[in-house]
Amino acid sequence: MLKTHSCGELRKEHVGKKVTLAGWVDRRRDHGGLIFIDLRDREGIVQVAFNPEVSEASHKVADRMRSEYVVRVSGEVARRPRGTENPKLPTGEVEIIAQEAEILNPSKTPPFYVNEDVEVEENLRLKYRYLDLRRPRMRESMMLRHQVVKFIRDFLDANGFIEIETPILIKSTPEGARDYLVPSRLHPGKFYALPQSPQQLKQLLMVAGMEKYYQIARCFRDEDTRADRQPEFTQLDLEMSFVEEEDILCLMEELFVSLVAAVKPQMRVLTPFPRLSYAEVLDRYGTDKPDLRFGMEIKDLSDIVAKSSFSIFAEAVASGGKVKGICAPGCADYTRRQLEELNELARSCGAGGLVTISLGDSAGGGLDGLSMEKVRSAAAKFLTTDEVKEMARRLEAKMGDLLLVVAGEAKVVNLALGELRQEMGARLKLAEPNTLAFAYIKNFPLFRWDEEAGRWDSEHHPFTKPWDEDIPLIDTDPGKVRSKHYDMVCNGYEIGGGSLRIHTAELQRKVFRLLGYRDEEIEERFGHMLEAFEYGAPPHGGIALGIDRIVMLLAGRETIREVIAFPKTQSALDLTFNAPSPVSEAQLAELHIELREE
RNA sequence: GGCCCCGUGGUGUAGCGGACUAACAUGCCACCCUGUCACGGUGGAGAUCAGGGGUUCAAAUCCCCUCGGGGUCGCCA
Numbered sequence: 001m002l003k004t005h006s007c008g009e010l011r012k013e014h015v016g017k018k019v020t021l022a023g024w025v026d027r028r029r030d031h032g033g034l035i036f037i038d039l040r041d042r043e044g045i046v047q048v049a050f051n052p053e054v055s056e057a058s059h060k061v062a063d064r065m066r067s068e069y070v071v072r073v074s075g076e077v078a079r080r081p082r083g084t085e086n087p088k089l090p091t092g093e094v095e096i097i098a099q100e101a102e103i104l105n106p107s108k109t110p111p112f113y114v115n116e117d118v119e120v121e122e123n124l125r126l127k128y129r130y131l132d133l134r135r136p137r138m139r140e141s142m143m144l145r146h147q148v149v150k151f152i153r154d155f156l157d158a159n160g161f162i163e164i165e166t167p168i169l170i171k172s173t174p175e176g177a178r179d180y181l182v183p184s185r186l187h188p189g190k191f192y193a194l195p196q197s198p199q200q201l202k203q204l205l206m207v208a209g210m211e212k213y214y215q216i217a218r219c220f221r222d223e224d225t226r227a228d229r230q231p232e233f234t235q236l237d238l239e240m241s242f243v244e245e246e247d248i249l250c251l252m253e254e255l256f257v258s259l260v261a262a263v264k265p266q267m268r269v270l271t272p273f274p275r276l277s278y279a280e281v282l283d284r285y286g287t288d289k290p291d292l293r294f295g296m297e298i299k300d301l302s303d304i305v306a307k308s309s310f311s312i313f314a315e316a317v318a319s320g321g322k323v324k325g326i327c328a329p330g331c332a333d334y335t336r337r338q339l340e341e342l343n344e345l346a347r348s349c350g351a352g353g354l355v356t357i358s359l360g361d362s363a364g365g366g367l368d369g370l371s372m373e374k375v376r377s378a379a380a381k382f383l384t385t386d387e388v389k390e391m392a393r394r395l396e397a398k399m400g401d402l403l404l405v406v407a408g409e410a411k412v413v414n415l416a417l418g419e420l421r422q423e424m425g426a427r428l429k430l431a432e433p434n435t436l437a438f439a440y441i442k443n444f445p446l447f448r449w450d451e452e453a454g455r456w457d458s459e460h461h462p463f464t465k466p467w468d469e470d471i472p473l474i475d476t477d478p479g480k481v482r483s484k485h486y487d488m489v490c491n492g493y494e495i496g497g498g499s500l501r502i503h504t505a506e507l508q509r510k511v512f513r514l515l516g517y518r519d520e521e522i523e524e525r526f527g528h529m530l531e532a533f534e535y536g537a538p539p540h541g542g543i544a545l546g547i548d549r550i551v552m553l554l555a556g557r558e559t560i561r562e563v564i565a566f567p568k569t570q571s572a573l574d575l576t577f578n579a580p581s582p583v584s585e586a587q588l589a590e591l592h593i594e595l596r597e598e
Numbered sequence: 599g600g601c602c603c604c605g606u607g608g609u610g611u612a613g614c615g616g617a618c619u620a621a622c623a624u625g626c627c628a629c630c631c632u633g634u635c636a637c638g639g640u641g642g643a644g645a646u647c648a649g650g651g652g653u654u655c656a657a658a659u660c661c662c663c664u665c666g667g668g669g670u671c672g673c674c675a
Contacts, residue, residue, distance in 0.1 A: 033632035047635065067625085084633050092635085109626060112609050116624085116636075120609065123667055176675035196675085223674045348601085348671085461675045515675095559668095570668065 002072055002104075008044020012093045014077040021046070021096065022072040022104065024134070025065050026115045035062040039073060039096075040115075042139065046091040047080075048073050050098045058101035068107035068114060068131075074100040122561070126575035129566055141563045145551045147263045149216055152236055155255050161212040161238065166201040168194055168218070173525060176461070177221035180231075188592040194220035194232075197544055199461065200529055202239040203501055206540040207532045214238035216547065224570075227559040228493060228549055231572050236496075239542030245484060245500060248543055249275070249440055252488065252496075256438060264554050268435045273488075277443040286418020291492030292437035294430035298417045300324050301405065304390045310382035312355070316407035323407040326417055327395035328424045331402035332358040332376070345423055346406055351416035355379050357403040359392060367392055367399065374399070422492065431491065433556060438490045446470075446483035447514070455516040460485050462511050463529075464499040465541070471507070474514055488545065495550055498543025505533040 003022040010019070023041035035050040050062035058073070065071060075098040086092035112120040114134045125132040132138055153163065172179045172193035179193035195201075197219045205213045217237045225231065240248065253273045260269050274292070281290050284297045302323045305313035313323045328334075334342075339356050346354035358376035359367075370392070372385050395403055404420050406413045425431055446466045450457040456478050458464065465484040466474065473481045484500035502508045508530055512522045522530070548560035561567035568574050588595065 027635075027637095029634050029637050031632055031634065031637075032630065034634075035632095036634055036637085038635070049633080051632075053632090081633070084635090086635055088635080109608070113625075116609095118610060118624090121605085121667075124609085173675085177673085199675095221674060224672085226674085227669070229674070458675055463675095569666095571666090 003041075006043040007039050007041045007046040008091065010046050010077055010091050010094055010096075012079060015079050015094060017077050018074070019077055019096065020072065020074040021048070022070070024107075024114075025067055025069045025071060028062075028065055028067070030063070035059060035065075037062060037065060037071075037073075038115075039071070044091060045089060047086070047089070047095040048075065048098050049095050050101070054097055055099050055101075058098045061101040061103060062098070064103065066107065066109070068110050068134075069103055070105040070107070072102050072104055073098050123569065123575055126567070126569065129576045133565065138562075141551070141555050141557070142565060144263060144555050145547075145563055148259065148551050148554065149547065151259050151262050152216070152255065155258065156212075156214045156238065159212070159251065161214045162210065163215055164205060164210065164213050165215060166195070166198040166205075166217065170195050170201075177223050180220045180222050183591040183593055185591055196221050197235060198237050199463065199544075202237060202542060203463065203529070203537075203540065204532055206239055206241045206501075206503075207535065207537045209241075209538075211241045211538075212238075213240075213542075225568065225572060227561075228546075228552070230548065230560060230564065231568055233560070234547040236545040236547055237542070238544075239540060241538040241540045243500075243539075243541050245442075245486065245541070248498060248541055249273070249486065252543060252545075253438070256436075260436060260554070266434060267554070268432075270435065270437050273438040273440055275440045275442055278441055278445070279443065281441055282414050286414040286416070286421060287492075288441055288487065289489040289492060289494045290418075290439070291422065291425060291431055292439055292489075293432055293435050293491060294425050296326050296328070296421050296425060296430065298324050298326050298414065298421065299394050301391050301394060304387060304394065305383075308383065308387055310379045312352070312379070313405075313407050321408050322410045322413050323405060324413050324417055325391065325395055325403050325405035326421050326424070327392075327397040328402040328404060329397075329428070330400055331424070331428075332360055332400045334358065334402055342404065342420060342423070345419055346404075346416040349416040349419050350412045351406050352408055353406075354416070354420070355405040355407070357383075357388060357391070357405065359388075359397060359401050359403070360399040367397070370399065436490055436553065438488065441487040441489060442485075444483050444485045444487075445479060446481040446485075447478045449479060453516075456514055458511075458515065459483065460497065460499065462515060462526075463501045463508070465502050465507075466511075474510060478514055484541070486543075488543070490550075490553055493549050493553065494546075495553070496543055496545035498541065500539070500541035503533060503537040503539050505530045508533060 003020050005014070005019045005021060007021055007023050021039055023039045026038040026040035026045055029036040033052060037048045037050065038045050039048050050059045052059040073096060075096040077094050078097050080093060080095050110131050111128055112124060112131070114131055117135065117137055133142065169182060169192040172181060172191060177196050179196065182192040182194065184190045184192060198215060198217050202213055215237045217235050218232055219235050220232050222231060257269055257271060260267050278288060281288055286298055300322060302317045305323050306317040308314050316323055342356065343354040356377060357379070359370065360374040367389055370385065370389055372380060372388070375388055377383070391403060391405070397403060404417070406416045444459050446459060446464060447456045448459045460483070467482045467484065470481040486498060487494055488496040502511065509522065512526060548563055551563040552560050555563055557563060566574065566576055573579070
């Protein structure tokens, strides 16, 4: 090794030791006589003092050093003179008195600060990702990610799981997300596809008797990106045989509780993880991935205003819709402009509009003193004091609060209020950043009617097991069939999902038929699964968790790009390599591909 | 594909019709400086204001188009 110690590890116990360090120049302070270099490596920073009276030669070398030069320094670890210790550095009690120094490689002036944590345009960071990754924030992200994956592997190993790799070149299945395709050289006109997830493979591993499988699996989906979505991403994929739903949910709960305690002990995990039904979360939070770090629940007000002379409310109820609301605490003094923004948000969700009801000013106080003079609302003249009081009471409001009420079709009302709840939660900073509020969402419908295609579609995927008692409904009322699927959510993100799977060919075939596949299609696309299920497939189930999103939440970052070493842009470009790129005519010819004019 | 936001020295920002010959901070270069640690001091270089077109006596500033980036809806079984 070119070094005997790492910069970050040196403490006063090392005083007197002769050490050799190698790393990058984080900062240089030239005092004319004395030169100080903050030397940085992966583990941290230590100050090196170049004194011409100690070593004329190395002082000369230090004179040429600049930011991000790669240098090697030998010298003695010394206690810093009294009064010059730096409490901001873990190594701040000591410094290296340089005796020898060499520049291993100079550096151009970096295009952005490596030694300061300032915002830099993201495409510049991505182009020079190798410099960006030197910055402390990114280094911490990468280390955290490593610790998370390491912990998961150790945990699952201790619980009897074995890690098995599955192919990256596999078969295209037109259902689900758009596939990334790989042309075959040996089979003209045929293509492999990159896996969207190892779903079928892990089920076959259960048929194979592996009983407990997991994989840190790369998955590929050719769909548009988001802050929490990339074309390729990493899942913790796992599957178990002979399990019931709670076996998996409890195991994952144990995993996360111990994981957070190990890698982020300063974060609080709310336990036990609540199990909520899909219908319930839509009703109470307006989304299937609620942020449960704060309340502000959506309440049904339909019965209160069914007979109201405010026709928008009364008519919504009369035509089978709902009137629901949330309470924004302390927002009674919101300006017209602020209220209009919220109205706009509600409309963008498809709502006809938003009715806001300000309860007095921000003076606070109980509802007893509420009179219509203190109510500010476009609907004020149509509402009675009792109606407003009742609504306020149900929403657990007090004077000074703002009621946000939406009327219309239940689905739209929930969606709009869900968005408003999220928005108000963010504005009022109701979500504690160091808290992780996990929950399981269960009892999804198995099928959803696809208007466009005019047929039933799987809510998740066709291998999900229905409730036993609902199986007859597949023939009579598919929309009522409940599934054995569960999602794991945390702080408003869906971080994973799984299910118990169908393990008999008979039931699997029945589901495929409902989804509109002809028998020969079923054979062509899923024959391998159906046949496998005829050779003693055990009951099984599993879950897949988004590693990128989990690390993002643990790192407190806004996008998964912050926890991926080389992420892609929104338009799926890799700016470090400039991928995708054209290929030569020869390469195309070998793959039997001819480009067509667009 | 729709909608929204952003693009000004290397970096991050200010300027939002005339006082802009474009400001500030930092970085960079030179010189000075032996206890700094975001060292300090003096001086200097560095910007066709993303690109194109238009309105105007006058455009970084207003309008249109294009490009690039981000957010989001659709999409993500």
